[in-house]
Amino acid sequence: MEEALVHSEHETSVWPMAVGASILLSALSLLSFFHWQMPILGIVLGGAMLAILAIGLAGWAREAFQHAPEETEVGTIAVAAFVVSETIIFGTVFVAFWVGRIDNFDVWDTFVPAGLEASFAVWLTFILWASSIMIVLSERAFTRGDRKNAMIYLGATLGLGLLFVVLHMNEWIHLVGEGFTVDANVYATSFYSLTGVHTSHVIVGIAINLVLFWVVASGLMTRERTTFFKGAGLYWHFVDIMWLLVAANAYLIGGAF
Amino acid sequence: MQETVANPWFRASFREWIFTTDHKKIAILYGMTSLLFFSVAGLMGMAIRLELNQPGVQYLDPDLYNYLLTGHGAVMLLWWAIAFWGAFSNFLIPIMIGARDVAFPRLNQLSYWFFFSASILVLITLIPSQQIKMMWTGYPPFVLHDTAGPTGLYVLIVILIAGSTLGTGVNFITTVLRFRAKGITLGKTNLIIHGLISSIVVQLVGVPAFVGAVVMLFLDKYIGTGFFDANTGGDPVLYQHLFWFYSHPAVYVMILPAFGVFSEVLSTMSKRPIFGRTSMIYAIWAIALLGFLVWAHHMFTSGMPQWLRIFMSFTTVLIAVPTGIKVFNWVGTLYGGAIRLNTAMLFTLGGIFMFLIGGLTGIPLALPAFDINVHDSAFIVGHFHYVLGMAMTLGAFSGVYFWYPKITGRMYPERWGKISFWLILVGANLLYFAMMMVGIEGMPRRYVDYPEIDYWVTLNQISSVGAVFLAVGVGVTFYAWFKGLSGPEAGRNPWGSPSLEWTVSSPPPPQNFDSFPVEVADDWSPYKYH
Ligand SMILES: [Cu+2]
Numbered sequence: 001m002e003e004a005l006v007h008s009e010h011e012t013s014v015w016p017m018a019v020g021a022s023i024l025l026s027a028l029s030l031l032s033f034f035h036w037q038m039p040i041l042g043i044v045l046g047g048a049m050l051a052i053l054a055i056g057l058a059g060w061a062r063e064a065f066q067h068a069p070e071e072t073e074v075g076t077i078a079v080a081a082f083v084v085s086e087t088i089i090f091g092t093v094f095v096a097f098w099v100g101r102i103d104n105f106d107v108w109d110t111f112v113p114a115g116l117e118a119s120f121a122v123w124l125t126f127i128l129w130a131s132s133i134m135i136v137l138s139e140r141a142f143t144r145g146d147r148k149n150a151m152i153y154l155g156a157t158l159g160l161g162l163l164f165v166v167l168h169m170n171e172w173i174h175l176v177g178e179g180f181t182v183d184a185n186v187y188a189t190s191f192y193s194l195t196g197v198h199t200s201h202v203i204v205g206i207a208i209n210l211v212l213f214w215v216v217a218s219g220l221m222t223r224e225r226t227t228f229f230k231g232a233g234l235y236w237h238f239v240d241i242m243w244l245l246v247a248a249n250a251y252l253i254g255g256a257f
Numbered sequence: 258m259q260e261t262v263a264n265p266w267f268r269a270s271f272r273e274w275i276f277t278t279d280h281k282k283i284a285i286l287y288g289m290t291s292l293l294f295f296s297v298a299g300l301m302g303m304a305i306r307l308e309l310n311q312p313g314v315q316y317l318d319p320d321l322y323n324y325l326l327t328g329h330g331a332v333m334l335l336w337w338a339i340a341f342w343g344a345f346s347n348f349l350i351p352i353m354i355g356a357r358d359v360a361f362p363r364l365n366q367l368s369y370w371f372f373f374s375a376s377i378l379v380l381i382t383l384i385p386s387q388q389i390k391m392m393w394t395g396y397p398p399f400v401l402h403d404t405a406g407p408t409g410l411y412v413l414i415v416i417l418i419a420g421s422t423l424g425t426g427v428n429f430i431t432t433v434l435r436f437r438a439k440g441i442t443l444g445k446t447n448l449i450i451h452g453l454i455s456s457i458v459v460q461l462v463g464v465p466a467f468v469g470a471v472v473m474l475f476l477d478k479y480i481g482t483g484f485f486d487a488n489t490g491g492d493p494v495l496y497q498h499l500f501w502f503y504s505h506p507a508v509y510v511m512i513l514p515a516f517g518v519f520s521e522v523l524s525t526m527s528k529r530p531i532f533g534r535t536s537m538i539y540a541i542w543a544i545a546l547l548g549f550l551v552w553a554h555h556m557f558t559s560g561m562p563q564w565l566r567i568f569m570s571f572t573t574v575l576i577a578v579p580t581g582i583k584v585f586n587w588v589g590t591l592y593g594g595a596i597r598l599n600t601a602m603l604f605t606l607g608g609i610f611m612f613l614i615g616g617l618t619g620i621p622l623a624l625p626a627f628d629i630n631v632h633d634s635a636f637i638v639g640h641f642h643y644v645l646g647m648a649m650t651l652g653a654f655s656g657v658y659f660w661y662p663k664i665t666g667r668m669y670p671e672r673w674g675k676i677s678f679w680l681i682l683v684g685a686n687l688l689y690f691a692m693m694m695v696g697i698e699g700m701p702r703r704y705v706d707y708p709e710i711d712y713w714v715t716l717n718q719i720s721s722v723g724a725v726f727l728a729v730g731v732g733v734t735f736y737a738w739f740k741g742l743s744g745p746e747a748g749r750n751p752w753g754s755p756s757l758e759w760t761v762s763s764p765p766p767p768q769n770f771d772s773f774p775v776e777v778a779d780d781w782s783p784y785k786y787h
Contacts, residue, residue, distance in 0.1 A: 011767060012276035016363045020370020023420065024377060027413040034479040035409035060363060074360045074431045081427045085465045092469025092499050096484055104490040111490070183481035186490030193473075193482070 015063060018056030025049035061211055061228075065220040075227035079234050086201070090242055093193050097249055100186035111187035113180040116255045120171060121247040124164055131160035132240045135209070135233050142216065145223055154213050157236070161206045168199055187254055194250040201239045208232050278362035279767060283369050284347035285664075287340060290376060292735075294336035299728065301329040306688075306724040309717050312709040322705040323390035324382070324406070331393035332379065335418050338511035338649045339460075340372060343421075345514060345656060346429055346453045348664065352758040352765060353447050353783070355438030355775030360431040368424035375417035378410060392703070394500060395471065397485040397493050401478050412475040419468045426461035429454065438775040444538065447756055447783045448531060449656075451538050452517025455545040456510040463503035463510075463549070470499035494559055501552035509548045511645050512612070513541060515652025516583060519605050521783075522659050523587055525754045526602040527594025530784040533586040540579035540586075547576050557625045558632045566625050573623035580616055584609065600674030600737075604655030607682045608648050615643030618693065633703070636696025639689040647685045654681075654734055661738070662747030666763040669741030677733035684726025691719040756783035 026049045033042025101108065138153030172192070182192050212232045215221040221228065274282060304325050308317045317325065347365070351358055359365050382389050391405040395415075399405050433454050437446065473484040473496070483489035485496050524531050531537060553561060553569040587609060596602070618640045621627045631637060661669045695716040700707055707713060750759040757777070761770060 011279045011362075012273055013278050013363050013366065014276050016278070016366035017276060017370055019367055020374060023371060023417065024374035027374060027378060027417060031407075031409050031413060034475075035407050064363070074435050077431045077434060078361065078427045081430050081461060082423070085423050085426070085461050088462055088465035089469050092466050092473075095499065096469075096473065096495060099492050099495050100490055103492055107490075181481075182476075183483055183489065186483055189476075189482040189484055189489070189491065193476070193484075 013060075013063060015056050015060035018052055018059065022049045022053035022056060025052065057211060058214070061215055062220065065215060065225070073227065075231045076234065079231040083234070083238050086238065087242075090197060090245070093190065093197050094245070094249060097190035097194060097254070100190050101253065104186060108187065111185040112255050113175060113178050113188075115175060115178045115180075116251070118251045118255060121251040124167060125243065125247060127160050127164050127167070128240045128243050131157045131164070132237055134160065135236050139226070139229050139233055142221075142229060143223060143226060147216065151213065151217060154209065154216065158206060158209050158213065161202055161209065165199060165202055165206070168195065191250050191254055194246045198239070198242055198246045201242065205232075205236050205239050208235060276366075278358070278366050280347045280351050280358050280362070280365060281765060281767075283365055284344045286369055287347060287372065288344035290372065291336055291341040291344060294332050294376065294379070295341070296735075298329050298332035298337065299731065301325045301332075303724060303728055305329060306721050308705060309707070310721045311717070312707050312714060314706050317705065319705045320388070320390060320404075323392075324388035326703060327389050327392050327406075328379075328382065331389075331414070334393060334507070334511070334645070335414075336376070336379075338645055339422070339507070341653050342453060342456060342511070342514040343368075343372070343425060345449070345518075345653075346425065346457065349447075349660070349758060350429060350432060350450060350453060351436070352761065352769050353450055353756065354433060354436060354441055355757055355770065355777070356432065356436040357769055357773060359428050360436060361428050364424050364428050368421045368428065371417050371421035371424060375414050375421065378414045378417065382406075382410060394504070395474060396500075397474060397477065397496050400474055401485070408474060408478045412471040415471045416468055419464045422457075422460045422464050426457045429457050430461070438777060440777045440779065440781060441757075444535070445782060447517070448520040448534070448537055448541070449514065449517030451541045452514045452520075455541050456513045459506045459510050459513075459545050459548060463506045465503075466499050467503040470496055470503075473499075494556070494561070497556050497559055498552070501555045502549070505552040505555060506545075506548040508641075508645055509544055511649045512652075513544065515608060515612075515649050515656075516541065518652045518656040518659070519587060519609055520590075521756070522601050522605040522655055523590050524784045524786075525659070525752045525756075526597045526599065526605075527591050528597075528753075528786045529590050529592075529594040530782065530786055531586065532589030532592070533582070534784070536582055537586055540582045543579040544576060547572060547579070551576065551623075554623055554628070557628045570623055570625055574620060577616070577620055584613065599658075600669070600671055600678060601655050601659035603675060603678045604651045604658060607678060608651030608655060610682075611643050611651060611685065612648035614690075615640060615645075615648055619644065631696060633701055634696040635700045635702050636693050638702045639691075639693030639696055642685075642689045642692070647689070651681070657738065659752075660758070661741060662751045663758055663763050663765070665742060666747055667741050667744040668747045668751065669737050669744060673733055673737035673740065677730045677737060680726050680730030680733060682730075684723045684728075684730055687723025688720045688727055689723070691716045691723065695720075754783070755781070755785045 025045050029042050029045035029049055031042075032038045032045055104111070134153045134157040138150045138157060141147075141153060142150035172195075180188050180191075182188055209232060212221075212229065215228065269277070269282065274286070277283060277286075304317065305322070308315060308322060347359075350356075381387050387407055387410060389406040389411045391400040391408070391411060395408075395411055400408055400411070433443075433446075433450065437443075473482070476482040477484050477486065477491075483491040485491050485493045487493065520531055520537065551569050551573040553565055554573045557566060618636075622631070622637070622640060657664075658669060658674055661667075695713055696702070698710075698713065698716075700713055707717075747763050749762055752759070757775070758765070
């Protein structure tokens with residue numbers, strides 16, 4: 001009964017509104033950039049959005065850790081429910097990929113670019129696996145009370161995540177250079193969507209892990225309340241597992257067969 | 258230390274309102290926003306009716322007409338038929354399960370701000386150059402064409418709404434699973450909680466498909482991908498599949514909570530426990546589950562394999578079984594009861610009646626042989642206005658009347674409520690029955706103009722008269738709710754219900770219950786009548 005003891009006068013919080021404002025700004029930023037064709041305005045709004053989002057999330061995390069009276073296990077249920085939703089989002093892209101694959105069965109060969117290497121996907125897989133192991137080690141260290149090692153392992157998680165993003169973007173640039181652009185054919189469209197929707201999740205995961213790093217480093221998180229840690233870990237593993245499916249489809253079923 | 262009940266929610270300060278994490282205030286925020294948009298979308302519908310009152314193009318130019326159709330549809334579905342239940346979930350669920358608040362009160366506020374941000378984007382479409390004209394369905398390839406209006410705006414409206422529903426979904430599922438007071442098992446919770454939570458689960462699973470679909474629209478339009486472009490191997494029908502994978506279940510998002518209201522009101526106003534309670538719970542969840550297996554019945558004319566048509570036709574007809582169970586059980590609940598025909602009860606009975614007509618016309622529509630002939634005709638429009646339009650709205654109004662004493666602490670004026678009910682019932686039936694008839698006669702939907710055929714004109718004019726009755730009826734209900742604010746004190750439990758929300762004072766105090774944990778007797782049930 002998490003909030004049962006909170007007095008009515010504390011029933012307000014300014015942080016959700018700050019995050020909400022950044023959500024509205026992000027929509028306006030996208031619209032300015034893409035639809036209203038005012039790219040500068042779009043970038044300015046996007047920057048403002050990031051700043052307000054950072055402030056809002058930081059304030060929110062601080063408030064949650066300082067005011068909530070006791071630890072509860074509800075966070076993991078929430079993350080699990082959220083992951084169900086995320087799976088469906090990925091599912092739509094898989095459906096798009098398979099519809100294209102089946103519709104164009106006879107001409108698919110002509111869609112596949114020469115420079116696509118399945119072995120590259122294997123290297124990326126190892127990087128993500130390593131990062132998943134790191135976050136598990138980090139959580140173990142933290143529950144042991146070993147904050148220093150927890151931060152080192154978490155730093156390694158972040159570093160590997162970043163490495164994944166950088167290598168992946170490099171790969172995209174390389175493929176685009178070969179003429180495999182998003183509008184080339186439906187394989188290109190679904191290849192970049194599958195890998196893109198995944199990479200965007202890696203970036204969100206990195207952002208979550210950054211907040212986690214901050215609450216661990218600043219001492220806001222104590223050994224008694226690691227729900228956020230568990231939730232972040234669960235999400236990171238989910239991103240890792242989705243990579244296997246994305247790579248198997250985008251690289252193997254798309255490129256090899 | 259505790260704030261007294263003498264200071265109800267409507268006396269809270271502005272600061273308290275906008276930064277609140279109290280589920281009851283957030284409920285009021287949802288409800289008010291929802292009602293405001295409902296009114297605007299209603300006026301849009303009236304403008305459409307005015308134009309269709311006679312053949313020819315009199316008042317609205319076709320572009321504006323398309324905007325009004327899109328706006329009426331999108332806002333009625335997303336801001337009214339779905340979002341208004343957000344107000345019910347927020348207000349009722351924590352109190353009915355004996356909790357202090359939802360699991361994540363701040364996330365709850367954030368969900369509202371998502372909804373609010375989407376509302377701002379909708380207001381942008383009022384600017385003439387920003388009118389979206391792609392219908393709420395947003396089918397490609399039309400949606401990618403410039404005459405359809407700003408695609409990006411449509412996409413972002415959907416995404417922000419989705420953010421709101423996902424936040425709400427995660428929050429309320431956790432709340433119901435973990436915050437029930439001891440002794441309130443899932444089998445014992447109020448049926449409206451099953452109605453609301455099943456609709457929330459459907460959203461959690463379905464909305465992401467809609468999001469995926471519109472993100473693909475966005476990429477196709479602005480980045481140049483080819484998801485729906487047949488020239489590069491894409492498939493425009495893919496959009497329809499993804500869209501309806503959510504948007505058919507969405508009709509249960511709108512109607513299952515109304516079923517919940519019907520059950521609560523029928524039981525309370527006839528002083529009888531719900532007949533076949535367990536079967537009611539299974540029926541709700543069966544409908545929620547089956548709802549995901551029928552989407553292609555919206556696409557019988559779109560081109561798809563024959564086996565898929567037959568399968569989806571079969572599953573669609575199958576849904577009549579759990580819905581039939583529910584209707585029988587409602588009738589069974591009334592049997593032998595001490596029936597009290599007040600406004601809440603009238604709206605519930607009217608809602609069931611409208612649902613029956615809408616449901617029974619839905620069965621032939623499940624059969625491709627019939628559906629193909631009336632596809633995209635006014636018959637469809639009449640049909641779904643019976644179900645989504647009226648069964649949902651009457652359910653929602655019934656719910657507001659029923660819990661009005663709890664929400665405001667006052668009694669609404671019964672006389673005005675009843676006048677409103679009869680105006681709405683008569684008006685809606687004139688409006689939508691005539692619409693179904695003109696549809697059977699072949700009048701297509703969505704056109705600004707129609708040929709001068711005598712009985713088409715007559716039927717359209719009957720519809721228009723009905724629309725006026727309906728609009729006045731809704732206005733009278735708003736008046737009744739306003740007038741009720743200065744009505745007599747209602748007390749804790751004016752209807753004599755054993756359900757948990759009636760054990761707290763009206764309006765409920767900020768902390769809901771005087772002491773925690775909340776305890777219920779072993780044989781407690783929200784429908785325990787003798
Ligand atoms: Cu349907």
